[in-house]
Amino acid sequence: MKQPILYSFRRCPYAMRARMAIYLADIKCELREVYLKNKPTEMLEISPKGTVPVLQLEDRVIEESNEIIQWAISQNSKKLMVLNLEQQDFALKTIHEFDTDFKHHLDRYKYSQRYNTEPQNHRDFCDEILGALDKNISNSKWIFSDEVSLLDISILPFIRQFKIADNDYFFNQKYLKVIKLLTQFEDSSLFQQIMNKYDVWSSSDNNSVLFPTAL
Numbered sequence: 001m002k003q004p005i006l007y008s009f010r011r012c013p014y015a016m017r018a019r020m021a022i023y024l025a026d027i028k029c030e031l032r033e034v035y036l037k038n039k040p041t042e043m044l045e046i047s048p049k050g051t052v053p054v055l056q057l058e059d060r061v062i063e064e065s066n067e068i069i070q071w072a073i074s075q076n077s078k079k080l081m082v083l084n085l086e087q088q089d090f091a092l093k094t095i096h097e098f099d100t101d102f103k104h105h106l107d108r109y110k111y112s113q114r115y116n117t118e119p120q121n122h123r124d125f126c127d128e129i130l131g132a133l134d135k136n137i138s139n140s141k142w143i144f145s146d147e148v149s150l151l152d153i154s155i156l157p158f159i160r161q162f163k164i165a166d167n168d169y170f171f172n173q174k175y176l177k178v179i180k181l182l183t184q185f186e187d188s189s190l191f192q193q194i195m196n197k198y199d200v201w202s203s204s205d206n207n208s209v210l211f212p213t214a215l
């Protein structure tokens with residue numbers, strides 16, 4: 001099989017979740033780091049909508065992070081926790097909530113000038129979602145158990161963005177399990193592996209890299 005090509009941007013939460021899924025599935029790919037203000041034509045030719053991540057396979061292109069995750073799981077799911085039906089239902093509902101409501105309010109909290117919004121109102125909505133999640137987090141390492149799951153990799157990059165908007169605020173909130181979960185995520189080898197820094201790719205420099213890269 002020809003190696004898949006992943007167009008990625010290091011700090012993008014969608015690209016982060018896709019890289020985690022690829023990493024956990026033990027898939028090797030060619031990673032092309034994208035500068036969002038100057039996207040490579042090679043990427044736009046296969047995915048004109050112009051968002052990352054994009055995964056180019058031999059026979060098709062996958063342009064949505066959740067679909068890249070599903071593809072990676074279909075290749076190899078051994079390193080992800082097997083969810084029972086109830087957990088699966090909760091995971092899918094929660095991922096949807098983070099991709100819609102949480103992301104909506106996060107953007108309006110984080111980029112209040114751009115959206116001309118009152119940041120605290122939107123921060124309150126995010127807090128509500130994080131407070132509800134807190135009640136469903138186990139006492140183990142990850143949300144359900146000591147094994148990382150689809151839910152962890154899908155939503156933690158967005159919780160991290162919320163934290164980064166105001167570190168002091170985040171660490172003073174009552175959702176202690178969310179705070180602990182995010183802290184251990186950022187300390188994990190999984191996170192270190194997928195946050196490796198790469199130069200921006202260009203076809204003329206021909207500087208794509210192998211992902212994951214041995215650290």
Ligand SMILES: N[C@@H](CCC(=O)N[C@@H](CS)C(=O)NCC(=O)O)C(=O)O
Nearest residue numbers: 012013014036051052053064065066
């Ligand atoms: N629904 C897409 C969203 C991806 C997305 O919005 N990515 C952002 C970066 S975090 C992007 O590429 N934005 C385009 C731009 O900024 O030009 C997915 O899940 O893959």
